[in-house]
Amino acid sequence: MQKILIIDDEPGIREILKRYLTKSGYEVEAVSSGKDGIAILDSGGKIDFLIVDMKMPEMKGIEVLKRISQNYSHLPFVLLSGSLELEEYIPVVQGFGFKKFEIGSKPIILQELLGLIQKLLPKE
Secondary structure, X not given: OOEEEEEOOOHHHHHHHHHHHHHOOOXXXXXXXXXXXXXXXXXXXXXOEEEEEOOOOOOOHHXXXXXXXXXXXXXXXXXXXXXXXXXXXXXXXXXXXXXXXXXXXXXOOHHHHHXXXXXHOOOO
């Protein structure tokens, strides 16, 4: 089963996404900070896909991506942002070496998020 790691500081968002994606056939782990997400990746656990919130208090999503880019740039992800200037993040993320990603706006429609995941991470 493919495993998705959700990194989002909002407990309600984490729970809704976790429940929906689990029902959609994925194994899901959810954490509240970039630091915790990086720790999970560095622990060597199997993660196939990331969902990263852009705006978090301690470490912004773009900083999480910058920190993991050296070892995990192969991972596909969706960066979620409430900002209207979503396109400004594309060159930054590409500069980190990531190739397979999408940027989604919050609030996100669950079916749209699932479509982005399926596009970036074909089922095994």
